[in-house]
Amino acid sequence: MPAKVLIADDNSVARKAIRSFLGWHSFQICGEARCGKEAVAKVRELRPDIVLLDINMPDMNGIRTANEILRVSPGTKIVFLSVHDTPGTMKAARVWADGFVAKSAAGIELIPTLCRVAGIDKRLRENE
Secondary structure, three states, X not given: OOOEEEEEOOOHHXXXXXXXXXXXXXXXXXXXXXXXXXXXXXXXXXXXXEEEEOOOOOOOOHHHHHHHHHHHOOOOEEEEEEOOOOXXXXXXXXXXXXXXXXXXXXXXXXXXXXXXHHOOOHHHXXXX
């Protein structure tokens, strides 16, 4: 069964592109969130396996959101997808996440990262 992914990003164009890209790679998108508070509520409701989370969002940044998600659903995996790819940001984000992908590298790194976090053998995924 494919991993259920919740996409949390304040940019609707980014959410749509990510949804399309992940769907093409057979991930199950269970929902979307536009802000941190909505992401936490959707995690409670939808119980995703993985939350793909932007760092820069309104009302609660991604780091605070990740903290809240882990509090309400400790088994949920978090992968940050962000334009903020400085070494300091990446190091800080890894404390709260199972993975980090810079948006500039998403085309190459997102699927392998999600497969690793979901425990999916990427070679099997390529043969689907």
